[in-house]
Amino acid sequence: MHSLRYFLTATSGVPNFPEFVGAAVVDDVLVGYCDSDAKTAKPKQDWMKEFIKDDPTRGEWYAEKCFRNRQVFRDRMEGLKRRLNQTGGVHVLQRMNGCEWDDETGEVVGYNQYGYDGEDFIALDLRTLTWIAPKQQAFITKLRWDAEEERLKYNEYYYIYKCPEWLKNYVHYGKSLLQRTDLPTVSLLQKTPSSPVCCHATGFYPKSAAMFWRRDGEEIHEDVAPGEILPNHDGSFQMSVDLKLSSVAPGDWSRYECVFRLSGVEHDVVTGLDRARIRTNWVTPSEFPTGAVMGGVVPLLLLAIGIAGFMWRWHKNGFRLANTSDSSSSTDRDSATARTTSFQPLS
Structure with missing residues (x-):
């Protein structure tokens, strides 16, 4: 089309x-x-x-x-x-x-x-x-x-x-x-250990693509939040789909896969739900600095929390x-x- x-x-x-x-x-x-x-x-x-x-x-x-x-x-x-x-x-x-x-x-x-x-x-x-x-x-x-x-x-x-x-x-x-065909780079992203896992694909072309999670080879819709396709500055596209981990038992991670499907391409890009592959900026409490350094970190964290209180919505x-x-x-x-x-x- x-x-x-x-x-x-x-x-x-x-x-x-x-x-x-x-x-x-x-x-x-x-x-x-x-x-x-x-x-x-x-x-x-x-x-x-x-x-x-x-x-x-x-x-x-x-x-x-x-x-x-x-x-x-x-x-x-x-x-x-x-x-x-x-x-x-x-x-x-x-x-x-x-x-x-x-x-x-x-x-x-x-x-x-x-x-x-x-x-x-x-x-x-x-x-x-x-x-x-x-x-x-x-x-x-x-x-x-x-x-x-x-x-x-x-x-x-x-x-x-x-x-x-x-x-x-x-x-x-x-x-x-x-009429070119570019496959994406796919990453698993997570804000905090309790946040949904975001499967993010970027750099693909054309726009006609689909992305979903599946369990045991079957596409699932419950506890899944798909995102829209967005343009990149270079003419390619990006999209993502989230999976709520509250519905995934600790021993069942290997049953889940993120699937990216591009129109006209025979093989899907499949990414298994693997804790070792998840990228995050989350810092555990044991990794926080202590002593004199902590005194400088706490005000910065409070400032960040205050800024986060302002939210803009666009429709x-x-x-x-x-x-x-x-x-x-x-x-x-x-x-x-x-x-x-x-x-x-x-x-």
Whole structure:
């Protein structure tokens, strides 16, 4: 399964951040970027630079789309603020659009959806060629956009035919990166002797992977807490799955295994539950310094405990895709953009 997604973000009232940001992502890899400060579209992968060199019109198209969407999103943002009587504060308008293509079955899925201030706002249903408005505030927009038949027909053509065509070209140019297979480094981690054992895998590619614990060869779900797949800075991924040791009898450790499974790879990466393999920063009481040294350690520990009392929570939603009937520096800012495109959901 391959994907081409565009994330467009307009902000109002966000300090030290461009009022408009655009990102093009192929198979979860950032390949293009633009913002209202840079005022130009920049390829972010060597193979994308080669693609634009062979087809300069594509680079011109991205630059034009970036400039045009900056104006469109600014107008839409101001219109929404007026309609919702919002005179100040922080506001975020986003669009996520693109397509997915299964290179085995040929199935195509297209989507075009908007979110406002972290909530679903409006989305295109390609099966009926109508807009879905999950919020009452978007109903006026739905009626107006449903009446734009020419635009609806163009959306149908673009997401079912044109977008997959472009995606296939990108996959061809970037196959050395996008179609590689990297197995992870797997470690067993534990905070304290009573904490769950975390089986952590990092450095794998592609993203289509699964990780679980099993006992006597059978996958288990009780007392197991799987984590989500997260990106690494180098384009690879990481994930983890925890096992509560309270459910494991001391003599039964050898019956448990952590299994990492990567799509397209025949053999799993299996790591047995072995106390000697667990990595931890835990220090036993007998290892603490004594005497004069202890006097300096205790205040530091108390300070650490005090700091640990402050906790921040962050919440994140995912996209729901609509199927078709057929199917610090500027570099730091670019990296932050890929994250920004997911902190406010579009669905």
